[in-house]
Amino acid sequence: MTEIQKNVESASETYSSSFNQGHLALPPAKKYLVLTCMDARIDPARAFGISLGDAHVIRNAGASAQDALRSIIISEQLLGTQEIVLVKHTGCGMLTFKNEDAYGIVEKTLGSEASAELKSRGLDFLAFPKLEDAVKQDVEYLKNTKLVPDSVNISGWVYEVETGKTVRVV
């Protein structure tokens, strides 16, 4: 067992010993979803004020709307959420590279078999060069797809990892 696995077990013991939220229902009580980045410096529950049971939280590299589409459709169509809060953040890793860089790193560190698998998948890493533009573009993407109905309210924000503030962009 690794130190990280031991830490999960000890956190589980502590958390479950005072846990009293076993009654919460599957559909989010406040009918919204938050889409944000996987970045280690973001604690969505505290930074964005999400109480347990209130909202779906989708996280991926860069808070990509395109990458999250499967989860968003499930959230909206099967579990009744009606609002999307999309939050990218300052200092995001996605601002620092391009597809060709990632493809090059995989080839160099993982070798030719991995590189061939990556190419055969045609994976787009969905990096972006400008933060606020990316927020606007992802909100537009969600407004344009027919898979998110017009009745869904969508807002776009930037979380500042330096200050802990979340600022509305669109």
Added chain:
Amino acid sequence: MTEIQKNVESASETYSSSFNQGHLALPPAKKYLVLTCMDARIDPARAFGISLGDAHVIRNAGASAQDALRSIIISEQLLGTQEIVLVKHTGCGMLTFKNEDAYGIVEKTLGSEASAELKSRGLDFLAFPKLEDAVKQDVEYLKNTKLVPDSVNISGWVYEVETGKTVRVV
């Protein structure tokens, strides 16, 4: 401004007013990533013991490894994580439907244009019928892809939404 947007702004004010973690680095300090479900009843930071800055947290519908692959590659190859903690959970919505159900609901509620868009994307919703089997299968998936090197330690767990416990499966 919606109630949910007001809530983000007020949470931001509270959180940032006592925020003192602006120094944290981009790469996760403890070099691991947690992959779990978007379910509203999961608070990964508290349930799994993740301190701010320590780990990437990827969340999607069902904690799907396949859906998370883009983010996992970025986490491992560009940001130096070396261990994966994969956590699915009891009562998951992904246990309750199949692709054909989701396709039917989209057609019924969003209409034929949305249905055509969904079909043209060929989207797989990646639902699963059995929880522990799905944990094992996703761990296998990550062990089998060349895009995750053998040196990465991968464990699979189930979080119990009824008790707040996280139990190791594999």
